[in-house]
Amino acid sequence: MELASSNGVDPSEFVSANGFELPPAAELAPAALFGVRGKVCLVTGGGSGIGAMIAAGLCAGGATVIVCGRKDASSLAAALTRAGPGTCAAVVADITDEVSRAALLAEIATSHGKLHVLVNNSGTNWREPLASYPVKAWRKVMELNVEAVFALSRSAAPLLRAAATRVDPARVVNIGSIEGVSTPPHETFAYSVSKAAVLQLSRLLAHALADAERPITVNTVLPGPFPSKMMRHTISAVGEAALADSTELGRIGRPHDMAGAVVYLASPAAAWVTGAQIVVDGGCIVRPQLSMSARM
């Protein structure tokens, strides 16, 4: 063993004392432990906001990334590919539509034959007072934020299984929200409930998709405030400074924060992590909040 010659540790003595073998240093180096090079990753809603941050992080790690959305995101995909070292391709797909979901997965099957990582990031929000909150809006939010996550994960399972190995499972990463585990300052009834549902759905999928030979892990990331189209109204109404002040760390999220969490969950470092949640919110939910709604 490399270690024995470099520092005099006797491997067999080490095993009998500790019950495990020290892996070669190269396997524990960050490039290997947090590497996503060559992994085929689908990021729904990857053409904007948090999805674009995730796609950029995976691409920078050398992954083959596919972003999808109702709008064409080829210019972002081309920019990420130029930045490399991975590649990014854009596919137009409405993931609330069964036919569109099937076409998206068929395209990935034809081009790659497998899928290592599915990031269920697409989402929508609706804010309105309780008395007038439209049931139609409730259904629209639930359809994208919960039903599509369920349906796409289930349909993608065969492609994910094809990529999975015993030591390097395929991954599903669901983007929830801290609004699913705390009371939001706005009247976002369906959104908040949908994000609570995503968390529970992730746990159920983590159980349903687990397998010793071809495992698929399922984890949830719970972002706090990040700049995006969805957050534009809140940022302009409340001000970035007030949002920053709602966190313990005094700022809103940066692309690095989101990329870091998802790259970790996609990497060998998280091979044994499933059914877990990572809160990426700068300490928002642990901070005693003043009511922001009063200022909007």
Ligand SMILES: NC(=O)c1ccc[n+]([C@@H]2O[C@H](COP(=O)([O-])OP(=O)(O)OC[C@H]3O[C@@H](n4cnc5c(N)ncnc54)[C@H](OP(=O)(O)O)[C@@H]3O)[C@@H](O)[C@H]2O)c1
């Ligand atoms: N920004 C935050 O502070 C924050 C905090 C917590 C959680 N989140 C979550 O992060 C995720 C991304 O949101 P964001 O803030 O980055 O907002 P965003 O920029 O508005 O992203 C939403 C994405 O969803 C896609 N999308 C919407 N309907 C779709 C459909 N039917 N089929 C496929 N894709 C669809 C959009 O693409 P098209 O319009 O092209 O379809 C868009 O790329 C959401 O799940 C959101 O709940 C955001």
